[in-house]
Amino acid sequence: MIYNRIKMLRTEKGLSRKELAKAVEVNFQTIGYLERGDYNASLELAFKLAEFFEVPIDMAFSPRPFKTLAEELAAARAAE
Amino acid sequence: MIYNRIKMLRTEKGLSRKELAKAVEVNFQTIGYLERGDYNASLELAFKLAEFFEVPIDMAFSPRPFKTLAEELAAARAAE
């Protein structure tokens, strides 16, 4: 199981699933499946999505659950 | 089509396909298929491989052909 931040990245851009789907050339229902975690993106689609959102691929996908923003902040502070 | 450096990363470590396959828990023939470009890894397998080789995922996989070492060197020098 691979976790993803597609929904967050999409809504942050104010896009509908249909619009995102068109941008990365998949069916709009496929975006829904990914966001709900029904199945994983293919590697090809993962690269397309990461490229579209202009983030490194492991910012959009992760084999482990993503940290919350609060956890990220705490980790960043601890790293200083 | 996604390009990969699995063969390079594997041989660099002096591993056979069978050994690598065992490490990432797939059939050894699956490694062969990936190295030959017969098909792409799933996102899950891509993460496993990147983690095993301790490289960022886009060092092991890319939607565009990888640069040769010579090109990488030239690019690195130009960036200074």
Place this chain on the structure above:
DNA sequence: TCATATTGTTGTAGATATACAACATATATA
């Protein structure tokens, strides 16, 4: 040479990803 390991090829089968249609529900907006 013989034996063994490694890789490539072909084929079958199962699992997963994607497309697409139909319909339900919710939400926003005229």
Place this chain on the structure above:
DNA sequence: TATATATGTTGTATATCTACAACAATATGA
């Protein structure tokens, strides 16, 4: 209210990924 848009659910069909078996070809080493 009525209409449109967005999302969720279910089902079918196709493509792609993975496992596994059998065999050929090549290399490596005793």
